[in-house]
Amino acid sequence: MTRRYFGTDGIRGQSNIHPMTPDIAMRVGIACGKLFRRGEHRHRVVIGKDTRLSGYMLENALVAGFTAAGLDVFLLGPIPTPAVAMLTRSLRADIGVMISASHNPFADNGIKLFGPDGYKLSDEIEGKIEDLLEQDITGQLAPPTQIGRAKRVEGDIYRYIEFVKRTLPRDVTLHGLRVAIDCANGAAYKVAPLALWELGAEVVTIGNEPNGTNINLDCGSTHPSALQKKVHEVRADIGIALDGDADRVIIVDEHGTIVDGDQLMAVIAETWANDELLTGSGIVATVMSNLGLERFLSGKGLSLARTKVGDRYVVEHMRQNNFNVGGEQSGHIVLSDFGTTGDGLVAALQVLSAVKRTGKTVSEICHRFEPVPQLLRNVRYAGGKPLENDSVKQAIADAESELAKKGRLVIRPSGTEPLIRVMAEGDDRSQIERIVNDLVGIIGSVRSEAA
Structure with a gap:
């Protein structure tokens, strides 16, 4: 099937250039509204975004489309992608939208869509949306009496913070740990430092001054050198680097060594297997994960199921085969016991839990195998x-x-x-x-x- 708008993670492109134009964004809102307007209840959509300048433009265009299709819109403002997925379910919304191009530069942007269950849409549903995008919108509009309303929702970042805190085992606190976190000047610039602080950590934050154009700029999970420098400077026990929408994480240990998603999955898989929490007898990763990870898991009696690249394909395989840990080398870690999509902060907390419970350093915990060249x-x-x-x-x-x-x-x-x-x-x-x-x-x- 030829993809006309959607890629591996929603619709993405350079802002104000097809398909990332206000016209297409409005049409996406109308098309999604038409597709998800089922039943007699009052329909609603939640919309979050990262800190890109173009987020304002696309947000307003999406609002126009959704309200024209008869859906009420809840605007969440800057908030991580996993928070949108969680709040879509929590607020009983019919659809969730995240405006973000993840780890890409500020000039890019994207539209990620979630169904009412909090999972990213299937290829089949995306195909139906693409068909509607190329049809006359007249027949997709709601009558005047059913046009939707829009309102900005205040305080829902605190719902997400409480959710994140509950993923840390009850017997664990972060007291005594100095944590440096790089928020990539992105969607987690408020929630991530606050959640870590409320869990008891001493928090040193960088990448928390977004201005619309500095998201992922020499910071975040794709540029961890700034965090490495900060870890050395403040003698942190751990560094946590998120990307622009906070659905991926890269760790820096106390020596400044970078720990990628493969090592993090190895830590979580081994820890959960020892605690008898791991399901599926292994984990799910993509074809890009290192052969060293596969060999490590095999040595522990665990399997590695591989999918094509894209966390949505990892999640699909997890759901179909009862796995609860999956992810990508890039740092998308999906823990289905807690959420429906990658969550950088939640994954980092699992590593911190292992550090606190064992009394070992991050370097000891996170170096599980030697990567194959x-x-x-x-x-x-x-x-x-x-x-x-x-x-x-x-x-x-x-x-x-x-x-x-x-x-x-x-x-x-x-x-x-x-x-x-x-x-x-x-x-x-x-x-x-x-x-x-x-x-x-x-x-x-x-x-x-x-x-």
Whole structure:
């Protein structure tokens, strides 16, 4: 199925350029309103956003669309994506919307949609929305007597803070821990430091002064060097780096070493398995997770189920197969005992719980395995389908044959950018580098010829 608007995580693009225009945002509101306006009850939608400048524009356009379709709108303001998912269920809304481009620069933005159960929409429902976006909107509008109302909801960030605090075991507090947190100048700039402080931690905060254009700018989970510096400066026990909408997390240990999502999943899986809390006899991750994680889990008698890239596909597999831990190397960690989508702050609290209960340092807790050498490179292309070229296909087949059982090769188009991602991993670093570089060169030459 060809995707016309939706990528791996909602609709995303550069602000004021198709499809991230006020017109499309309004149409999304109308289309979703038409699709979710079922039954005789008064329908409602909750809308959250991160701190991007374009959030105001898209928020107002979505409000126009939803109210025109007959839904009442609750505006949450800047709030993490997992909070929108949670509040969609808590407020009995028919749909939830998060306006965010996650870890991308401020000029980008996106629209993430959640159903009444708090889960991201399926491919099938997104396809129906895409169909409605290209139809005449006249028949999708509510009559004058049924136009919706909009109001800004104050205080719902505190509902989320209380929810986050309840995910920490009752016998654990964060007293005695100095926690440095980087909020990426994004959606969690208020809630994350406050939640940690209320749990007893001494909190040092950076990335908490959003101005509309500095979200993810040299900060957050994609730029953890600022947090590494702060951990050293204040001698913190741990550093927590969130991204722009706080659905992913990267940890920095007391030595300033970065801990990625694979290591965090290993910590949580082992801890929950020991506490007999882990379901599914393992965890779910994507094809990008390191082979070292798979080997570590296998050594503990646990499995690693892999999906295609995108936390929504991880969640789908978790729901279908009764797993309660899943995520991505990038730091999306989904703990279905607590929520329906990735939650960086909740995942960080699970690590802090292990630190407090064992009395060990973060570096001791979070280094669960030695990662297998892994190299990822991106090839940008202007058009065409380079992966369907015969010479590219043959080169990929040759590389897979060479790696055989000694490693893995993953080649895929990005779901959000015109990029082809080339990743290989294996025990021989020089072999991996040669294979990736050769494939990037071949794909790049085909792209150039097509251009």
